[in-house]
Amino acid sequence: MNSQLLQKYNVPGPRYTSYPTVPYWDKTPVTDERWKNLVNDTFEVSNATQGISLYIHLPFCERLCTYCGCNTRITVNHKVEHPYIDALLKEWQLYTDFLPTRPQLREIHLGGGTPTFFSPENLKRLINGLLEKADVHPDSEFGFEAHPANTTDEHLAALYEVGFRRISIGVQDFNPIVLELINRPQTYEQVQHLTEKAREIGYNSVNYDLVYGLPQQQISTVAKTINEVIQLRPDRIALYSYAHVPWVKPGQRKFTEMDLPDAAKKLAIYDNCREALETAGYTDIGMDHFSLPTDGLYEAVQQKRLHRNFMGYTTTQTNLLIGLGVSAISDCWWGYAQNEKTVEKYYERLKSNELPLFRGHVLTREDLILRRHIQRLMCNFETSWYDSKEQCKELYDALTRLEEPEKDELVIIEPYHLTVTEKGRNFIRNISMAFDARLWNDIPQTAIFSQVF
Template sequence: MLSPQLIQKYNTPAPRYTSYPTVPLWENNLNGEDWEALVKRAFGLFGSKEGITLYIHLPFCESLCTYCGCNKRITKNHSVESPYIEALLIEWKNYLRLFGEKPKLNGIHLGGGTPTFFSPESLKRLLSVITHSCDIAENPEFSFEGHPNNTTFEHLAALAELGFDRVSYGIQDFDEQVQQSIHRIQPFEAVEKATQNARNLGYTSINFDLIYGLPHQTIATLEKTFDRVAELMPDRIAFYSYAHVPSSFPAQKSYEQYLPSELEKRNLYDLGKEILLELGYVEIGMDHFSRQDDPLAKAKDLGKLHRNFMGFTTSPSKMLIGLGASSISDIHLAFMQNEKGINAYQEAMESDNWPIVRSHAMSDQDLVIRNLILDLICKHEVVINEELDFFLGKKQWEQLAEMRDEGLIEISPKKLKVTDDGVGVIRQICKVFDLRLQSQNKELIFSKAI
């Protein structure tokens, strides 16, 4: 268990490393023609053989959850569904043109916002076009994020017909005071019903998103939350650290004085992890747990676990295509993020332009460091070889030696391995390898690492 001194030392801002380089350090060096050329090249190298995965961002919510850092628009006007779907389909057709052949689809993830803001009919309209234009891989991963309050039996049934068998429910916490503070009010009965509906329809993977470090959260309230979780025993649990960045999300200021201290927050994580292990879950990686028979646990044991913007996955695809406002595409050779504004995104689609707001073409060094960071997060170890020595300088080796002395990592002649204590500060260990970040003089905004 991390000491209070190490918690204080390493509880500083750090990227979450859903990508390398992290988004604020992208060089923004691609225009539409560049992006098209790289997509064609990547599909020829990887996509035509391995297949692709899709992330579709559905950004609408009927009410604001004040803790949330996602790109969303709050509205109760459901007439926004149809024009947004039209824009998504235009973007998808543009990618099909670049592929030049029917792609093999390994997975789809619907993120938000609240995907179940959209009616079952709207979702079927969008997804049937996409799935009919692809060859579906064997055992695809089709998943979506659901709000327990509005994920109806009809939503689940419509998506099941299209091949979806994975759902992630945003629970965050079951305590009423915590829920009221973050404006995410959902009774246990709603979660129970949404969970049972999914199981009755044959969903094979149900995930709960939980957050530690929320306002008014205590050891006692978190124990009660996990008592309720134990009643339902989802297949996977994401136990995230609350990211307090009020400069970017002003609504978070409303409860700032009720947040736990950094030591209290760490104690909440340690408690949650202990309970999950006692319940029979295994730790998959940064903030993620699954049941022992889950495909993620098996992939970790086999060294085949992967991580991308959608989280931990078993998918072999090097090409993740993002559709929709703010979505990010990762084609291994480059990254591209779409316009965040919904109107700006839709206008770009109507004008038949790529909605590029950020981009980055990978250098040879980027590709090496990306693999190192992925190995740290997914395998908790990296091989020490000439390539690693070449990229790491004296400063980085001194930082690693300090972490070794603190019991966070082990270093042998051929391997660097993260210890159990080190897993708790894995973002800070990855940061040592982040040469782009270490070369920056300006201060960037990230959430604290613990």
């Protein structure tokens, strides 16, 4: 790839798991009544066909991975498992109490934290408790995030038994020096065993999460990691750029900027990884994600049914995503809501029989138009606006901002249609940013987004 283009477009930018992005949500929290009405409106028109998605945040970890930017609670006390699952089931009951019919679960994703902090028995209790108040959609997809150092064969078997077929393994890197710095003791052998055992049991999609830009990463050592990953042949790979924000996540102070690869080296690491994966038969299906042609993610791209939400790319298109647990975010297409960020506050709200909402945003007409365009670009690499319902002033402002990317042959702009070129697919975050009216109307004065690469 052209290194000059990588440098030119390597600016801070959102990942667009939502539009507007969280920093630009309304300052006034969405009320319980308003949120319930929005959820009901979406549920009534989509549950019978699409079903709904559930994201469940399990925040507990036994040790702090120092690179991590997630909302976590570090503890070795596993007595926290039972009360937290009770709270999740209580929150789910608060939703099912006001929904007009039984929900159809199209997608469940267990994230964290470390979902496999919880015992296999407790994870089964959680899922069975959710299913007591719901039906399973015939095209359901259940997946979970797995730490290779603590995910046991019993975890795999228990979750498979209750319907899980996708697993996402947090690999990050295989280099022991890097793993020590990020406080993540795990081995190649553990990842290999987890991968092979999952496939033996019957899981049909294995994803690896990798991170580039970590402390002490070198071009040569990351190349070795990528080659080892390719040998294990995961179905999907998420290749994330490390975001160094020690003022937000103090755990990152274990190392400094001096330990990190500089901008030029980081770009070279990314470019080498991308080239190696594509040579090995992986397709770049969108921002940060690669897939083998045999995986459902690739098929969704070909059939133009890829979807993007707070869980990232997904093959299931649901307009209603309910987030359960501390800091979890819900999306009903017309609005967003995020739960309380601390376990104590989350429990307190549930004890009062309240939805534990912390903040939210109801989308305006312009928000909805721009969201549709960004969603199409992220998933299909094109968008159009033939219908007046797809047009607004902010859309035409976006086209003006794309004049430079058009000169660089990243996009093709035609009357009422925009196409991202093959060359431009690696710059999809930059192209989507052109449509982010809220970002351009209030450019942040401090770093709130990571670099694009």
